[in-house]
Amino acid sequence: MKYDVIGLGNAIVDVLSQADDAFLIQEGLTKGSMALIDAGQATALYAKMGPGKEVSGGSVANSCAGVASLGGKAAYVGRVASDQLGEVFAHDIRAAGVTFAARPSGHADPPTARCLILITPDAQRTMSTYLGACVELTPDDIDPAEFAAAEVTYLEGYLWDPPKAKDAMLKAAQAAKVAGRRVALTLSDPFCVDRHRASFFELIDAHVDLLFANEEEAKSLTQSTNFEDAARLLQGRAKVVVITRSAQGSVILSGGEQIQVPAAPVAKVVDTTGAGDLFAAGYLFGYAHGRPATECARVGALAAAEVIGHFGARPEVPLTTLL
Amino acid sequence: MKYDVIGLGNAIVDVLSQADDAFLIQEGLTKGSMALIDAGQATALYAKMGPGKEVSGGSVANSCAGVASLGGKAAYVGRVASDQLGEVFAHDIRAAGVTFAARPSGHADPPTARCLILITPDAQRTMSTYLGACVELTPDDIDPAEFAAAEVTYLEGYLWDPPKAKDAMLKAAQAAKVAGRRVALTLSDPFCVDRHRASFFELIDAHVDLLFANEEEAKSLTQSTNFEDAARLLQGRAKVVVITRSAQGSVILSGGEQIQVPAAPVAKVVDTTGAGDLFAAGYLFGYAHGRPATECARVGALAAAEVIGHFGARPEVPLTTLL
Numbered sequence: 331m332k333y334d335v336i337g338l339g340n341a342i343v344d345v346l347s348q349a350d351d352a353f354l355i356q357e358g359l360t361k362g363s364m365a366l367i368d369a370g371q372a373t374a375l376y377a378k379m380g381p382g383k384e385v386s387g388g389s390v391a392n393s394c395a396g397v398a399s400l401g402g403k404a405a406y407v408g409r410v411a412s413d414q415l416g417e418v419f420a421h422d423i424r425a426a427g428v429t430f431a432a433r434p435s436g437h438a439d440p441p442t443a444r445c446l447i448l449i450t451p452d453a454q455r456t457m458s459t460y461l462g463a464c465v466e467l468t469p470d471d472i473d474p475a476e477f478a479a480a481e482v483t484y485l486e487g488y489l490w491d492p493p494k495a496k497d498a499m500l501k502a503a504q505a506a507k508v509a510g511r512r513v514a515l516t517l518s519d520p521f522c523v524d525r526h527r528a529s530f531f532e533l534i535d536a537h538v539d540l541l542f543a544n545e546e547e548a549k550s551l552t553q554s555t556n557f558e559d560a561a562r563l564l565q566g567r568a569k570v571v572v573i574t575r576s577a578q579g580s581v582i583l584s585g586g587e588q589i590q591v592p593a594a595p596v597a598k599v600v601d602t603t604g605a606g607d608l609f610a611a612g613y614l615f616g617y618a619h620g621r622p623a624t625e626c627a628r629v630g631a632l633a634a635a636e637v638i639g640h641f642g643a644r645p646e647v648p649l650t651t652l653l
Numbered sequence: 654m655k656y657d658v659i660g661l662g663n664a665i666v667d668v669l670s671q672a673d674d675a676f677l678i679q680e681g682l683t684k685g686s687m688a689l690i691d692a693g694q695a696t697a698l699y700a701k702m703g704p705g706k707e708v709s710g711g712s713v714a715n716s717c718a719g720v721a722s723l724g725g726k727a728a729y730v731g732r733v734a735s736d737q738l739g740e741v742f743a744h745d746i747r748a749a750g751v752t753f754a755a756r757p758s759g760h761a762d763p764p765t766a767r768c769l770i771l772i773t774p775d776a777q778r779t780m781s782t783y784l785g786a787c788v789e790l791t792p793d794d795i796d797p798a799e800f801a802a803a804e805v806t807y808l809e810g811y812l813w814d815p816p817k818a819k820d821a822m823l824k825a826a827q828a829a830k831v832a833g834r835r836v837a838l839t840l841s842d843p844f845c846v847d848r849h850r851a852s853f854f855e856l857i858d859a860h861v862d863l864l865f866a867n868e869e870e871a872k873s874l875t876q877s878t879n880f881e882d883a884a885r886l887l888q889g890r891a892k893v894v895v896i897t898r899s900a901q902g903s904v905i906l907s908g909g910e911q912i913q914v915p916a917a918p919v920a921k922v923v924d925t926t927g928a929g930d931l932f933a934a935g936y937l938f939g940y941a942h943g944r945p946a947t948e949c950a951r952v953g954a955l956a957a958a959e960v961i962g963h964f965g966a967r968p969e970v971p972l973t974t975l976l
Contacts, residue, residue, distance in 0.1 A: 347748075348969070381718075381745040381967060384707035395704075414737040414764070422704040425670075441737070644704060646671070 332479035333429070334402040334618035338472075338502050339390030339486035340464040340495075341408030342443040343415045344603070345382040346641055349448035353378075354456055361450065364457040364519045366491060372460035375446055384415070385642045386422035387445055389518060389607050390486040392643045396611025396633050398427035399649040402618065405429035405480065407471055407502075411463035415442035426644065433471060435463050447603055449641070455603040465492040472501040478509030481618040482540070484610070485533075487518030487547075490526040503537040514540035514617070515568075516610055520550035527551060534568055540617060541568040542610050548573050561588060570623060572630075574609050576602075579631065582623045591627035594635035604643025608633040612649070629653065655802035656752070657725040657941035661795075661825050662713030662809035663787040663818075664731030665766040666738045667926070668705040669964055672771035676701075677779055684773065687780040687842045689814060695783035698769055707738070708965045709745035710768055712841055712930050713809040715966045719934025719956050721750035722972040725941065728752040728803065730794055730825075734786040738765035749967065756794060758786050770926055772964070778926040788815040795824040801832030804941040805863070807933070808856075810841030810870075813849040826860040837863035837940070838891075839933055843873035850874060857891055863940060864891040865933050871896045884911060893946060895953075897932050899925075902954065905946045914950035917958035927966025931956040935972075952976065 354361055357375060367375065376382075386395075388408060397404040406423055410416030412434040419442060420432045443462040447455050467489070477483050483506035489495040503513045515538045517523050523530060530551060534541060541564070545557055552563040557575070564571045564583055571583040579592040612633035616626030632652045633645070640646050677684055680698060690698065699705075709718075711731060720727040729746055733739030735757040742765060743755045766785040770778050790812070800806050806829035812818040826836045838861045840846050846853060853874060857864060864887070868880055875886040880898070887894045887906055894906040902915040935956035939949030955975045956968070963969050 376744060379744075379748060381709065381748045382741070383965065384741060386704065418705070418707060421699060421702075425702060425704045642706065 331481050332403065333405045334480065335394060335397045335482045335484050335614050336405040336407070336477055336480035337390035337394040337484045338407045338489065338499060339388050340443055340461060340488050340492065341391060341410045341419050342388040342445045342459065342464070343419055344385050344387035344445045344447050344643060345376070346385060346447045346449060346603070347380045347382045349380065349450060351450055354448060354450065359448065359456050359458065361456050362454050363521055364459055367458045367460050369440070369460060372444065372446065372458070375458055379446060379448065383641065384418065385644070386419050387643050389488060389516060390484055391423055392604050392607035393484060393611040393614065394428045395423060395426035395644045396608045396649060397615050399645045400612065400615045400629070400633065401650045402615045405476060407431070409433070409435060409463050409467045409471065410442045411435045411438050411440060413438040413441050415444065416463070435466050440465065449601050449603070453599045453602050453638070455601060461492055464495070467492055467498050468494045469497045469501040472498050472505065474505035477502050477505035478511065480506070480511060482512050482514050482614055484514045484614060487516055487522050487530065490522060490529065496529070500533070503533065507537055512539040513537045514542065514614060516542040516606070517547035517551060520546040523547050523550040538568045539570065541571045542574070542606070543571070544574045544606055572613060572627065574606055580609065580627050582627055584623055589624060591624055591631065594631040596635045596639055599638050601641045602638050604637040605634045607643055608637040608645065654804050655726065656728045657803065658717060658720045658805045658807050658937050659728040659730070659800055659803035660713040660717040660807045661730045661812065661822060662711050663766055663784060663811050663815065664714060664733045664742050665711040665768045665782065665787070666742055667708050667710035667768045667770050667966060668699070669708060669770045669772060669926070670703045670705045672703065672773060674773055677771060677773065682771065682779050682781065684779050685777050686844055687782055690781045690783050692763070692783060695767065695769065695781070698781055702769060702771065706964065707741065708967070709742050710966050712811060712839060713807055714746055715927050715930035716807060716934040716937065717751045718746060718749035718967045719931045719972060720938050722968045723935065723938045723952070723956065724973045725938045728799060730754070732756070732758060732786050732790045732794065733765045734758045734761050734763060736761040736764050738767065739786070758789050763788065772924050772926070776922045776925050776961070778924060784815055787818070790815055790821050791817045792820045792824045795821050795828065797828035800825045800828035801834065803829070803834060805835050805837055805937055807837045807937060810839055810845050810853065813845060813852065819852070822856070826856070830860055835862040836860045837865065837937060839865040839929070840870035840874060843869040846870050846873040861891045862893065864894045865897070865929070866894070867897045867929055895936060895950065897929055903932065903950050905950055907946055912947060914947055914954060917954040919958045919962055922961050924964045925961050927960040928957045930966055931960040931968065
């Protein structure tokens, strides 16, 4: 197979900065969540933020970088603008070993998307995303042959936000399914789930074999107030449902069973940005290679542990060294 | 006084990436040094480098950020382009608390300067700088009133490289001197010194009260093969000469005396980028406030110790917490 995993997502450059809780309150930001902001809000928030570090991000892009770091064959599809941050994004994902057939927009406005990430002393990240060039993702960006050539197509829930991306996502999922491949989806964010609940269920029921959610996203999708109800309602909704629970590890729902896998130990949690993305990377790497679910989750836990030990959402050491 | 320190330098965004020694050899790079590269070389090297982190840099700009982090009043003058990296540079230095009267070039070509920094496992940094918009710095960028309003004017040896910057530097030094202020200079780099030895001496003899050099730069300027000769030849060349010697601390040459000040302890050296810049920040902060030389060097040592404990050349914690 040409690829183990091909990802489709919002191509974003992260701007990481440290902030205290008072700043989040002052700016009306909800700790730990992702909020969409427009260009004006992005400019205003950036002006008030502390000094930043720019690093390539994007949830599924981070996962693809993780798959490559684990020694897997990964490809990524996402839209950037013809600007400096677009060049940074394209450079970094390729340098991470991921195939990225960039089709920059050909213009600098709207610019490459950025996610302003405020990291509080408790290592939580609070994200404000300006989608920029991501709104230009359309079904034309999907080459069905590429999706047919990957064991797993991995889709980002965040893609429901830009207007035409949903059609691109459906085209990708259909291309994968027609070729007999598997489709995975991450719910991305509880508020994103809340904005698009019905169509999430539609996509899951029609195409998704493997569903990733964290506890909050699982509760949001199922409109449950506790984990047990959410798990019960999601059991069987896709062939495999994996719910991540931070330090409590992950729970795999499959074939009517519920399997718990512990988190991997971390010396010091510095920045939780990318924890879910890298868990998914490890899981997908195993899944693409037909490994048992518990092994997939263990690789995911190791990859997540590496990324939360430093600033930024992509691995700093080759993840093959952790296996 | 309006400012403790006003800096003049090449305004640069650093692109930090990890590399092994084999990569440096393959690319013909000299470990620990700074080489100037053109736009084509920058594109070629970037394409071969691993994933990067973009952080604002520039030697004197880092020092100004350090002065502000120590609670001092700092201003900075340097040229950026009207592009995304120029916005990043301007944002970061202002967010660090430094007055930056940006005059972006009004065009995106040449772009904002970048320094491709390869960090090897021994924490050494090897720098390849594309000067971009820095070549547009001219005497018109120097407002004499601003330099008259600072206790210390701090100049960067690297400014000898862009063609018209030397005149800007002379104008700034003269404005400071006419107003009865002090002028400090960093030699920046042994190869830079080698390119411009005679005119370095000219500037030092005419205007410089405080000269910073590391051991290699001091040897290069004096064409000495050992530290003792270099120190002997530099004694009295400026009122105060400070030579930094990495883990061996610093040596102050002043009034015919030679004073040694030890380095501050560091748990783990991660990246030496910015060590000299932050030493200078601490020293300048004390110097602007009329503190004794040994105290200035001790503050410098503390600031340097903070910055080499993490990736990037600007402080990650308020340096006031170290005092």
